[in-house]
Amino acid sequence: MDTLKLTLPDGSEKQVTAGTTGLDIAMSISPRLADAAVAVVIDGKQWDLKRALPGSGAFRILTAKDAESLEIVRHSSAHLMAQAIVQLFPGTKLAIGPVIENGFYYDIDSPHKFTPDDFAAIEAKMTELAGQKLSIDRTDIKRLEAIEKWGVQAEPYKVEMMQEWTDETVSYYTQGDFFDLCRGPHVPHTGFLKFVKLLSVAGAYWRGDEKRPMLQRIYATAFHDKKALEAHVTALEEAKKRDHRVIGRKLELFHLQDDMPGMVFWHPQGWALYRALQTYVREKIEAAGYVEVNTPSVASKVLWEKSGHWDKYQDNMFVTESEKRIYAIKPMNCPGHIQIFNQGLRSYRELPLRMAEFGSCVRNEPSGTLHGIMRVRAFVQDDAHIFCTPEQIGQEVADFCKLLKEMYADFGFNEVIVKFSTRPEKRVGTDESWDRVEKALADACEFAGLVTELNPGEGAFYGPKLEFTLKDCLGRHWQCGTIQVDPNLPERLGAQYVGEDGARHTPIMLHRAILGSLERFIGILIENYAGAFPVWLSPVQATILPVSEKFLDAARATASALRKAGLRVTVDEQNQKLGYKIREAEGQRLPFILVVGEKEAASGTVSVRQRGAGDLGAKTIGEFVEFVAGEVAAKR
RNA sequence: GCCCAGUUAGCUCAGUGGUAGAGCACUCCCUUGGUAAGGGAGAGGUCCCGGGUUCGAGUCCCGGACUGGGCUCCA
Numbered sequence: 001m002d003t004l005k006l007t008l009p010d011g012s013e014k015q016v017t018a019g020t021t022g023l024d025i026a027m028s029i030s031p032r033l034a035d036a037a038v039a040v041v042i043d044g045k046q047w048d049l050k051r052a053l054p055g056s057g058a059f060r061i062l063t064a065k066d067a068e069s070l071e072i073v074r075h076s077s078a079h080l081m082a083q084a085i086v087q088l089f090p091g092t093k094l095a096i097g098p099v100i101e102n103g104f105y106y107d108i109d110s111p112h113k114f115t116p117d118d119f120a121a122i123e124a125k126m127t128e129l130a131g132q133k134l135s136i137d138r139t140d141i142k143r144l145e146a147i148e149k150w151g152v153q154a155e156p157y158k159v160e161m162m163q164e165w166t167d168e169t170v171s172y173y174t175q176g177d178f179f180d181l182c183r184g185p186h187v188p189h190t191g192f193l194k195f196v197k198l199l200s201v202a203g204a205y206w207r208g209d210e211k212r213p214m215l216q217r218i219y220a221t222a223f224h225d226k227k228a229l230e231a232h233v234t235a236l237e238e239a240k241k242r243d244h245r246v247i248g249r250k251l252e253l254f255h256l257q258d259d260m261p262g263m264v265f266w267h268p269q270g271w272a273l274y275r276a277l278q279t280y281v282r283e284k285i286e287a288a289g290y291v292e293v294n295t296p297s298v299a300s301k302v303l304w305e306k307s308g309h310w311d312k313y314q315d316n317m318f319v320t321e322s323e324k325r326i327y328a329i330k331p332m333n334c335p336g337h338i339q340i341f342n343q344g345l346r347s348y349r350e351l352p353l354r355m356a357e358f359g360s361c362v363r364n365e366p367s368g369t370l371h372g373i374m375r376v377r378a379f380v381q382d383d384a385h386i387f388c389t390p391e392q393i394g395q396e397v398a399d400f401c402k403l404l405k406e407m408y409a410d411f412g413f414n415e416v417i418v419k420f421s422t423r424p425e426k427r428v429g430t431d432e433s434w435d436r437v438e439k440a441l442a443d444a445c446e447f448a449g450l451v452t453e454l455n456p457g458e459g460a461f462y463g464p465k466l467e468f469t470l471k472d473c474l475g476r477h478w479q480c481g482t483i484q485v486d487p488n489l490p491e492r493l494g495a496q497y498v499g500e501d502g503a504r505h506t507p508i509m510l511h512r513a514i515l516g517s518l519e520r521f522i523g524i525l526i527e528n529y530a531g532a533f534p535v536w537l538s539p540v541q542a543t544i545l546p547v548s549e550k551f552l553d554a555a556r557a558t559a560s561a562l563r564k565a566g567l568r569v570t571v572d573e574q575n576q577k578l579g580y581k582i583r584e585a586e587g588q589r590l591p592f593i594l595v596v597g598e599k600e601a602a603s604g605t606v607s608v609r610q611r612g613a614g615d616l617g618a619k620t621i622g623e624f625v626e627f628v629a630g631e632v633a634a635k636r
Numbered sequence: 637g638c639c640c641a642g643u644u645a646g647c648u649c650a651g652u653g654g655u656a657g658a659g660c661a662c663u664c665c666c667u668u669g670g671u672a673a674g675g676g677a678g679a680g681g682u683c684c685c686g687g688g689u690u691c692g693a694g695u696c697c698c699g700g701a702c703u704g705g706g707c708u709c710c711a
Contacts, residue, residue: 105706113639113640114640115640115641116641199705200705200706201639201640201641201705201706202639202640202705202706202707203638203639203640203705203706203707204639204706204707204708205638205639205707205708208707208708209708210637210638210707210708210709214638214639214640214707215639215707216639216640217639217706217707219705219706249647250647256703257702258684258701258702258703259701259702261701261702261703316709316710361711363710363711365709365710366637366638366708366709366710367637367702368637368638368639368706368707368708368709369637369708369709369710370703371704374711375710375711376711379711381711383711479710479711480711481711482711513711515711516711517711518711519711520711521711545670545671547668547669547670547671548668548669548670549668549669550668550669575667575668576669576673576674577667577668577669577670577673577674578669578670578671579669579670579671579672579673579674580669580672580673580674581671581672582671582672583671583672583673584672584673585672586672587672593671595670595671597669597670598670599670607670607671609671614671615671
């Protein structure tokens with residue numbers, strides 16, 4: 001009889017006969033371990049507890065203590081949710097139910113229209129099924145038999161998937177009278193699935209294809225224990241409190257209105273923040289050798305035809321007409337920048353030419369995609385186009401990446417993910433040119449020492465791109481920066497320079513943005529800081545509170561002195577007690593609150609209260625200005 | 637654009653076919669204050685828009701707009 005050789009985590013070796021299961025081994029160690037075991041890992045592969053081990057190798061038993069066991073619990077929870085839904089709502093057809101970050105979902109097709117009101121009943125049914133500790137068992141079956149077993153009528157989605165597979169056998173898992181096609185592994189019984197919460201219901205196209213049927217997707221999450229589940233729910237509530245739309249209103253940063261969807265009205269406070277951000281970007285790019293320009297918002301159809309936008313991007317453009325000529329509002333700044341490049345004869349000596357613009361763009365985005373100020377129709381990009389030679393791409397991409405990381409770090413974003421997107425189906429330019437440019441960008445990444453994830457087919461219609469995703473303090477991902485290599489547009493719009501050889505050449509154009517859109521980036525900042533902006537960005541850096549109306553003039557004089565020193569300050573002129581005004585200013589999450597009363601007015605000082613630190617005592621105006629300058633310089 | 641759900645005072649939200657409500661904010665008056673809510677009075681509504689059912693619609697039905705959660709798309 002065959003024996004398997006297992007290496008346990010402590011390094012010891014164990015010989016077992018073929019056919020032994022993980023559960024057998026757990027049991028031989030201790031019955032308590034056997035009870036707690038979720039699954040095992042054999043030779044790096046997760047494996048059902050009750051399934052005969054497939055071979056020799058490193059062996060581990062997964063319990064709730066192992067992070068990877070949570071995925072298995074969630075995967076099994078998806079099955080349990082499906083079981084509950086099918087029992088409660090007969091006629092429901094199942095599509096897919098994968099594990100995702102922080103939970104899982106199941107896509108279903110049902111005559112019942114699910115709403116959050118159904119969640120309690122589904123959760124109750126799941127709890128009931130979990131309480132029954134139904135054994136979860138795997139069965140292998142010939143794929144063609146499985147197609148019969150499921151049947152096109154009953155489960156068209158499962159059948160469609162199986163028809164596309166090429167494996168000879170597939171597997172399914174049974175719990176009670178429910179079974180579901182699945183690769184596994186799963187927990188041994190439903191008793192592991194007691195801490196589940198349904199979160200939301202949403203539409204989702206079958207296989208993500210907008211031409212296929214719309215299914216109902218139920219999002220949910222599951223944990224090993226009640227405490228972890230509750231902590232997650234609390235975290236979701238915290239994230240909700242950071243919603244930029246809620247904070248934006250509370251801090252009077254901006255508003256949106258129904259009759260002009262996707263357009264932001266910046267209020268004085270929000271605009272101060274916007275300008276602080278813009279000033280920062282300006283300083284950074286000027287130091288990095290960029291020149292700033294500004295180009296018209298509306299351009300003739302003729303230009304968009306030449307650039308290719310009319311063909312490839314028309315659906316997203318607002319088009320208008322005047323005196324029988326057709327115009328479109330610019331959705332991008334690149335054609336405009338080439339118009340500036342094309343004025344006069346350019347020399348290779350001018351390259352690389354880094355042309356920046358806070359480019360105001362308008363894109364007619366589908367209504368369903370709009371979201372607060374994160375996704376709007378009118379926005380400003382911290383855009384720039386670098387005109388360079390093919391040889392300069394590597395250095396320019398490397399310099400750009402350095403600048404980007406430096407700037408993200410100033411906001412406390414230290415983790416950046418880079419994606420490499422290659423040629424899409426809808427594109428301009430020859431395959432040879434795409435080959436060349438994709439290689440140039442790949443080489444540039446290597447030169448810059450970037451680790452990239454490949455994103456095939458996701459490039460812009462004119463060229464391949466890198467996309468930079470930052471992680472905020474809640475661990476959420478935001479794609480912001482991008483750099484795109486474009487040999488096509490300069491060619492189409494006739495950009496040329498005179499080379500060292502005296503001949504005319506077409507430059508390469510690098511489209512690049514670091515923050516992406518200022519609107520979106522501010523949305524991210526609001527949520528990242530929960531409205532408590534660092535002093536250097538804060539719309540109001542300090543507010544001055546007179547102890548009573550008698551000291552209003554002294555407060556105003558202080559404000560005027562601080563404004564002269566370049567600080568953004570306000571005076572709280574409300575006829576209220578000090579405690580009330582402090583409470584309100586704290587609610588606005590301002591970095592500094594300055595109290596001016598009899599003592600301060602007489603000595604030319606302010607009593608400083610710093611956000612998070614409390615009362616710092618009295619400082620002269622000069623001392624305070626210096627203190628703030630230090631905080632600003634440190635980007636605190 | 638697609639699926640589902642929402643839309644009531646400036647904001648957050650109650651209101652199951654019969655006289656539109658609360659808290660906060662706002663205005664005025666009193667109070668003139670020392671580190672997270674002083675007191676009183678008042679004003680504020682096309683119940684998203686348009687149709688329909690009904691003696692009667694914020695409430696039920698249909699259509700539309702917008703918002704939200706997602707999907708597709710995307711900065």
